[in-house]
Amino acid sequence: MVIDRAWRGLGARSGLESLSGPGGAPLTRTVKLIVLPLIIRPALRPELAADFLGAGETAQLDSLMRESGALLHATAQWFTVLKKTRRALGITAGNPQDLYFQRCFELATEHGPPAASAGADTVARSVVEDIADAGGGRTVEALKEYLDDADRRTRLDARLAAAWDTRWAVPNADAGESAFHLAAEVLDAVARPGSGTDVGTDAGSSACSAMLAAGHGSRLGQAVRTGTDGVWGRADLPAHLGLSAHPVPNRPEVGHGASTATLPAPFDRTLFERLFTVLQASAHREELPAVPELVRREVGRSCAPLGLYDESLRVAVVLGGRLAVGLDPLGLDQRGHHPLGPGETEPGRTAAHRIVNSRWQREASVLRARRMTVSSRPDPDGGQLSALAQDLRTPWVAYMRRLWVRLHGRDVRDAALPDAASAWTVLDGVARSVMMDHRARVRTALRALSTSTATARVAAAHEPRSA
Amino acid sequence: MPGAGGGTGVRVTRAADGTVQIAVPAAPGPAFVRAVLDVAGAVLTWPVLGTAALPAAEVHDPGRAQQWLWAVYGERTAAAVHALAAVPPGVSVDVAPPESPESETALAGYAARLALGHWAARWWPASYTDGIPALEPDLLGMELAALTHRCQQLFDDPEDQPDGDPAELLETHQAALDSLVRWWQAARESASGPVRQLDGVLRLIDDAADCAGVAGDAVRRLRSALETGAPYDPRGSHELRTPLGLGSLFARSGGYALAAGERLVPGGRVIARGSGTNDWRRYPPGFVDPSESAVSWTVSAVGAGRVIEVEAVADVAAPVGGVRLAAEVRVEGGPPTLVSLARRGDVWAGRADLDVPASLPPRTRVEVGVLLPGFDPDPDPELDPEADTEPGPGPGTDGADGRADRDAVRALARHRLAAAALPEPQGTYPQPFPAPFLAEIVAAATADAGEDF
Structure with a gap:
């Protein structure tokens, strides 16, 4: 709000239109990508990090904004120039705000406002082109080309075979139960309402450190490899929780093609498919190693416990699994239907479960209002919709797949999860994504049902991608 | 904005599940009388049949919600949400009615309109039998794209908030864009029709497309029409002064004669x-x-x-x-x-x-x-917390079949169409009854033009 007022103060002279929304407020991305990280910089000025500022801080923020007024005006002008250049070059990929905002700020800092005399057009052109191939050859096409070489594929296959047969030094593998309880302790502590810097987080962190120290992530990997049952407090769930279609995953192949529509379960993916998903996600591409190095490391990674190198990420799989087996998107438990069947004790719910499950309850109500329901009662004639409802009865499968892909992406970029709080941020984010995935699938299924009509309209986007 | 919040203020509560709830007095009802919007950190709900201008909110991420809370509910409510996020569940506070109308009420009004538009796309009771005309989906979709952009402050991540992505609406519904431009040109020339509303919608669409980097021929034609103001099809424009012209502009799914099917079992x-x-x-x-x-x-x-x-x-x-x-x-x-x-x-x-x-x-x-x-x-x-400890009958057979609510929704649709048929349907957005959508104006005009064309 303070930012909004300060912004409008600057904008009275106008010239900030390209960074403002239709009502004159700054665009959400202007705040997120420019004002907060580049002008207010709460990391340097913790007093400005709060949601609510006192009078002194408000004045400080206001003066920061005013000092940056000329810079912001120049940024706005650069943005207009870059958008024009982008159009002229026929570039359409990506959101221009995401791609250019920070660069525009840099250009404004370096050059001031764009001036034709100073060759602004040339600068703009090189920036736009630069950003367009920021991936620096880390693309699916490059991967395909690299793996098209038959000799190379043979060599990689031999290395995969050798890596798969290497025995892991796993500390005392028979410790599933203590992992199960420690994970619950972490989940209960990190997600408690109001847990910020208090005791709850400490308890979560120490349980999390204990899991890390005991190598519980690697132990789960061992259980997956040996097909140990009962890891998740239920005899009927495999240790891998649906991360493989087989009781015990097979050695990964090299592979040379992939399609988002037909990707197998994560542990059954080829080397190509694993890297394909990484390269598909365009964010952070510049942080990736070059393709040959990417492939070399994936050989070892794909044969490592849980397909991940970093133990903190493996522990996150244990935490995620513990959360996933207690998920109840249909509210069956609340309504007296024990999802685990009568007579079985359900895995004790934690604060994290309460948060995620109550979110599903709200989602159910929102989906009703959106006229996008699926019947939780099995219906043999329900087709695709019934299949989606069935997926909600085994929520851990979708959850674990989403989680693994995210952790794998982190592993490739060497982004470990240093503590319980950061792990919870990922776990919570995955829970939201799974919910949104469900919503998107219901929408697609309903569109497919409605488009066998005379007034059929083309369903938009969400085309599966392949290579 | 007379009657915003009914002058009764709002109650802010830290719920047991850790969310912060902002409840504006609102009657519960079946799903089809609720308009919902997913926004940054919260879900907003308006009763479609009610008179509340302010929505009820379930805030699951108070930090993210701060970007719009103050602009929708006012500073005091935003501060109350912030304060409650740090206390144990079960605490509530009452916040006095919002401060005097400022720019913030504009966002609340547009948000209500956006939510109502999404509601209409799902629950509009278009019926041949009842004589309630349908709303052209692409035309409604384009106006929603414009409104979404107008409400950009509410959203921060399209992955999380499917309602917050004008680009997707633009791409899905751009079939209506050329027709919209022609309507605007004709309306301007003849100085009749909802010129201001059309003008506003088209400029927002242009800006939204520019912001999100949506390209395409229709978007380019819109841009040049807005820049030059010149009609690109002068010959066709005069027809559009008549409802018949509007009908042909926004082609609807044509003739529909109610004919009972053959009896399946002759005899008996x-x-x-x-x-x-x-x-x-x-x-x-x-x-x-x-x-x-x-x-x-x-x-x-x-x-x-x-x-x-x-x-x-x-x-x-x-x-x-x-x-x-x-x-x-x-x-x-x-x-x-x-x-x-x-x-x-x-x-x-x-x-x-x-x-x-x-x-x-x-x-x-x-x-x-x-x-x-x-x-x-x-x-x-939410309607019947006791129901369904057994997988039982569906909602249609539980006695409360919602007929009264359905009748109320039909009455609402007829009322809105009548308002849309007035010669000057445009104007500001009177609360609590958002002005007609362009799709409603077209539906009202073409329905009046007679069922026999």
Whole structure:
């Protein structure tokens, strides 16, 4: 709000239109990508990090904004120039705000406002082109080309075979139960309402450190490899929780093609498919190693416990699994239907479960209002919709797949999860994504049902991608 | 903004699940009387039939919600949410009514309008039988794209908030863009029609496309039309002064003559007939005509057996091939018999054997509801928290079948169409009744132009 007022103060002279929304407020991305990280910089000025500022801080923020007024005006002008250049070059990929905002700020800092005399057009052109191939050859096409070489594929296959047969030094593998309880302790502590810097987080962190120290992530990997049952407090769930279609995953192949529509379960993916998903996600591409190095490391990674190198990420799989087996998107438990069947004790719910499950309850109500329901009662004639409802009865499968892909992406970029709080941020984010995935699938299924009509309209986007 | 919040203020509560809830006094009701919007860190809900201008909110991420809370509810409510986020569950505070109208109320008004537009796309009771015209989906979609952009402050991540992505709406509905431009040009020339509203929508669309990097021929033509102001098709424009012209501009799904299908079972002796329940919640939009009289049934004696035939009038836009609906039939509250319904002409129809006595007693209770298999939701726990400890009957058979609410929604639609038919439907957005959407203006105009063109 303070930012909004300060912004409008600057904008009275106008010239900030390209960074403002239709009502004159700054665009959400202007705040997120420019004002907060580049002008207010709460990391340097913790007093400005709060949601609510006192009078002194408000004045400080206001003066920061005013000092940056000329810079912001120049940024706005650069943005207009870059958008024009982008159009002229026929570039359409990506959101221009995401791609250019920070660069525009840099250009404004370096050059001031764009001036034709100073060759602004040339600068703009090189920036736009630069950003367009920021991936620096880390693309699916490059991967395909690299793996098209038959000799190379043979060599990689031999290395995969050798890596798969290497025995892991796993500390005392028979410790599933203590992992199960420690994970619950972490989940209960990190997600408690109001847990910020208090005791709850400490308890979560120490349980999390204990899991890390005991190598519980690697132990789960061992259980997956040996097909140990009962890891998740239920005899009927495999240790891998649906991360493989087989009781015990097979050695990964090299592979040379992939399609988002037909990707197998994560542990059954080829080397190509694993890297394909990484390269598909365009964010952070510049942080990736070059393709040959990417492939070399994936050989070892794909044969490592849980397909991940970093133990903190493996522990996150244990935490995620513990959360996933207690998920109840249909509210069956609340309504007296024990999802685990009568007579079985359900895995004790934690604060994290309460948060995620109550979110599903709200989602159910929102989906009703959106006229996008699926019947939780099995219906043999329900087709695709019934299949989606069935997926909600085994929520851990979708959850674990989403989680693994995210952790794998982190592993490739060497982004470990240093503590319980950061792990919870990922776990919570995955829970939201799974919910949104469900919503998107219901929408697609309903569109497919409605488009066998005379007034059929083309369903938009969400085309599966392949290579 | 007279009557915003009814002058009663709002109650802010830290709920047991850790969310912060902002409740504006609102009557509960079935799903189809709620307009919802997913925004940054919260879900907003407006009662469609109510008069509350301010929504109820369930804030699950108070930090992210701060970007818009103050602009919708005012500073005091934003501060209350911030304060409550740090206390144990169960605490609530009452916040006085919002401060005097400022720029913030504008956002609340546009947000209400956006939510209502999404609601109309899902629940608008377009019915041939009831004489309620349909809203052209692409035209409505384009106005929603414009409104979404106008409300950009509410959103921070399209992955999380599917309602917050103007680019997706633009791409899905851009078929209506050229027609919109022509309408705008004709309306400007003749100085009639909702010129200001058209102007506002088109400029927002242009800005949204620019912001999100949406390109395409239609967007380019819009841009050049806005820049030059010159009509690109001067010959066609004069027609658009008439409703007939509007009708041809926004082609609708054409002629629709209600013709009952052939009787499936010729012969047989009719022993009972009646109409069923048409519960909108049990099938997606555009499948069954939402009229109260759309579902009918007949029980006949055929030889030694009894057969029930069910017919449901199809929605004008209903899919023709492949999909089947089902009718759920209960006699005297007994176990359901399912009748599969296939599209036949303008109805969904099907028949099944029914296990009832040869002479059905006169006042036998026969309940018939139609549904899309797999879609039929569970009873709404918000309406009936006690319901469904057993997988029981669907929402159409639980007694409270929502007929009064459906009638209220039809009345709302008729009321809005009447307002849209006024010569000057444009203007500011009077609360609590958002001004007509362009799609409503077209629907009202083309319906008035006569059912016989």
